[in-house]
Amino acid sequence: MQTIRVLLPLLLTIACKPPPDEMHHMPQASATRGLEAIKRAGCGTCHRIPGLRWPRGASGPSLDGFAEQGLIAGRLPNRPDTLASFVRDAPAILPGTTMPAMPLSEAESRDVAAYLYATRER
Template identity: 65%
Template structure:
């Protein structure tokens, strides 16, 4: 997640730098929505982190240069955050 530059805008445990442009991802697993409007499902999340503007054109989250596999890894990682 760090290598892809997510940390310049987001904070998440163990990710540096701690960005503050985007929302904190500290308890992402407990959210029911992605970006306040998309159902928080693994397939949608994996596509969202690669191509956020497709879903929320006016948001500050840019399209990220991830492969499909990397995006799935990122999604799996996000679901470990704040899981109870």
């Protein structure tokens, strides 16, 4: 019993996830540029995207509250490196996905990821 009392606080501390802002921190990426890349690439044609009034697609999932989701496309860990790669070339990262490769540079894909992490469910 004494061991449990000593180890329980330690286990609870280790099990805690970092706050979303730290977990999704993306140095050198710009959420402002990300929204512009989202508009240019036409992401709103398929997805509902916070901050984008039109178009408001419905064939892909809504991206409201994306930062709080645990998985990308229901199968990949929601991490900045994974998200940036996925938004740029989803079929290469997750074969069989319905999301097409997007006309984004590596820097633009990081900016898009930064934008999605900067938005909060409205």
